[in-house]
Amino acid sequence: MKFSTDPFDEDHLKEECGVFGILGKDTAAAMVALGLHALQHRGQEAAGIVCFDGEHFNAHHALGHVGENFNSDSIVARLVGDSAIGHTRYATTGETALRNVQPLYADFDFGGFAVAHNGNLTNAHKLRKQLVKRGCLFRSTTDTEVIIHLMAISHQQKPVDRLIDALHQIEGAYSLVCLGKNMMIGVRDPYGVRPLVLGKQGDAYVLASETCALDIIGAEFVRDLEPGELVIIDNNGLQSLHPLKAAPSKFCIFEYIYFARPDSSVEGRSVYEMRKNIGAELARESHVDADIVVPVPDSGVPAAIGYANESKIPFDLGIIRNHYVGRTFIQPTDRIRHLGVKLKHNANRRFIEGKRVIVVDDSIVRGTTSTKIVDMVRNAGAREVHMRISSPPTAHSCFYGIDTPEKEKLLAHNYTIEQMCRFIGADTLAFISLEGLYRAMGETKRNANAPQFCDACFSGDYPISLTDLETEDKQEELSVLARGNR
Ligand code: AMP
Numbered sequence: 360m361k362f363s364t365d366p367f368d369e370d371h372l373k374e375e376c377g378v379f380g381i382l383g384k385d386t387a388a389a390m391v392a393l394g395l396h397a398l399q400h401r402g403q404e405a406a407g408i409v410c411f412d413g414e415h416f417n418a419h420h421a422l423g424h425v426g427e428n429f430n431s432d433s434i435v436a437r438l439v440g441d442s443a444i445g446h447t448r449y450a451t452t453g454e455t456a457l458r459n460v461q462p463l464y465a466d467f468d469f470g471g472f473a474v475a476h477n478g479n480l481t482n483a484h485k486l487r488k489q490l491v492k493r494g495c496l497f498r499s500t501t502d503t504e505v506i507i508h509l510m511a512i513s514h515q516q517k518p519v520d521r522l523i524d525a526l527h528q529i530e531g532a533y534s535l536v537c538l539g540k541n542m543m544i545g546v547r548d549p550y551g552v553r554p555l556v557l558g559k560q561g562d563a564y565v566l567a568s569e570t571c572a573l574d575i576i577g578a579e580f581v582r583d584l585e586p587g588e589l590v591i592i593d594n595n596g597l598q599s600l601h602p603l604k605a606a607p608s609k610f611c612i613f614e615y616i617y618f619a620r621p622d623s624s625v626e627g628r629s630v631y632e633m634r635k636n637i638g639a640e641l642a643r644e645s646h647v648d649a650d651i652v653v654p655v656p657d658s659g660v661p662a663a664i665g666y667a668n669e670s671k672i673p674f675d676l677g678i679i680r681n682h683y684v685g686r687t688f689i690q691p692t693d694r695i696r697h698l699g700v701k702l703k704h705n706a707n708r709r710f711i712e713g714k715r716v717i718v719v720d721d722s723i724v725r726g727t728t729s730t731k732i733v734d735m736v737r738n739a740g741a742r743e744v745h746m747r748i749s750s751p752p753t754a755h756s757c758f759y760g761i762d763t764p765e766k767e768k769l770l771a772h773n774y775t776i777e778q779m780c781r782f783i784g785a786d787t788l789a790f791i792s793l794e795g796l797y798r799a800m801g802e803t804k805r806n807a808n809a810p811q812f813c814d815a816c817f818s819g820d821y822p823i824s825l826t827d828l829e830t831e832d833k834q835e836e837l838s839v840l841a842r843g844n845r
Contacts, residue, residue, distance in 0.1 A: 638665025
């Protein structure tokens with residue numbers, strides 16, 4: 360069995376996640392299943408629900424989509440109780456991944472406690488090593504498990520104080536939804552890197568990664584949790600604490616660009632509106648004469664609408680997406696790959712032929728998508744292909760919860776924009792500037808000394824220390840761990 364805490368390990372840094380919880384509703388688990396369904400875009404490969412029935416905790420964890428795993432009445436019927444939390448995760452395939460499916464649950468001396476985590480801890484490796492030395496036995500490879508062990512060894516009495524003890528020791532990005540006996544806790548890290556919103560459905564309190572998950576169960580949006588805030592929800596209502604030292608807010612700007620759903624509002628801003636603004640700013644910054652603006656669906660659609668409106672160039676769906684592509688469907692083998700199988704996108708030839716086409720997408724990571732799309736649009740008869748990207752070049756890895764590969768694999772880390780343009784085969788290529796992105800977000804300018812958002816994937820300015828990455832002897836430790844546990 361492979362064991363590694365390498366942040367780039369296949370079994371580890373795929374921590375794009377959605378979290379959801381509800382307390383005070385007799386069909387809590389069914390509500391969580393719906394909430395997770397609305398958060399499916401935040402992680403497609405595993406999901407889990409833990410609920411409390413007043414006496415016992417029950418759980419169901421599975422690899423795959425929420426709809427595949429929580430559709431049967433028997434499963435949801437087994438998850439009885441008026442409080443439940445859930446998690447949807449971008450994990451890896453294979454047997455070993457099931458142990459990493461959240462919420463993580465543990466029996467403490469004070470009773471059961473479950474944790475669902477969105478984000479990524481940046482000192483989990485260091486803490487894990489210390490905990491293992493103290494005799495803690497880890498059952499998963501997820502960074503979240505250090506929270507469980509830190510709580511277990513805390514000298515505090517109450518579960519919430521033990522959690523706060525753990526929070527004082529962890530670093531990184533985290534939005535947590537936790538479930539104890541008749542109690543739900545929500546926490547955002549001091550920088551508020553990942554989203555977490557509070558809602559109400561009647562008398563029941565709801566916590567969710569995004570507002571679209573409130574909408575699906577008809578819950579009303581109350582507010583975003585503040586960075587560093589911890590809320591305790593029980594039968595007496597809600598109590599808000601700020602147990603951690605306040606830090607300047609560093610919400611992940613990539614949530615607005617790509618990750619969050621466009622029908623969500625985050626920190627008072629509509630994701631859809633921001634994407635349209637970014638598209639408009641991109642059009643102002645990188646105008647090119649063309650006949651048609653075409654989004655790469657779905658992620659490029661709002662920005663392309665903004666681009667088309669601003670440039671007065673007609674918008675059309677010149678690329679159509681097949682929505683039924685899943686990981687379970689055949690991936691092209693080498694034998695059929697040369698056929699150029701287009702599983703996900705196809706050009707809408709009639710609307711492209713003979714035209715000068717502006718193609719809008721949200722980001723270039725490895726360059727695979729853009730290369731395929733440019734080729735496809737050319738093959739459909741485009742006269743010119745101008746690629747426009749609604750983010751600055753992604754030149755740095757994310758260590759706070761977005762799945763990006765190590766920087767050597769990022770096209771923008773290795774190449775200039777001109778070289779990238781040649782690589783993807785476009786006539787021209789332009790990205791929105793970092794300053795332009797801030798303008799689109801409604802900021803007068805990016806504060807270079809203290810940026811208003813976490814934009815590390817574009818700027819390389821990491822607001823939270825990368826303890827594990829900076830640990831000098833990490834490489835050696837990792838190889839020892841890996842050798843010892845294979
Ligand atoms: P690539 O093909 O590697 O250049 O990746 C770029 C494409 O992946 C774009 O179309 C994005 O919409 C999408 N994308 C960007 N970031 C992510 C992410 N963290 N997870 C999944 N897809 C992403």
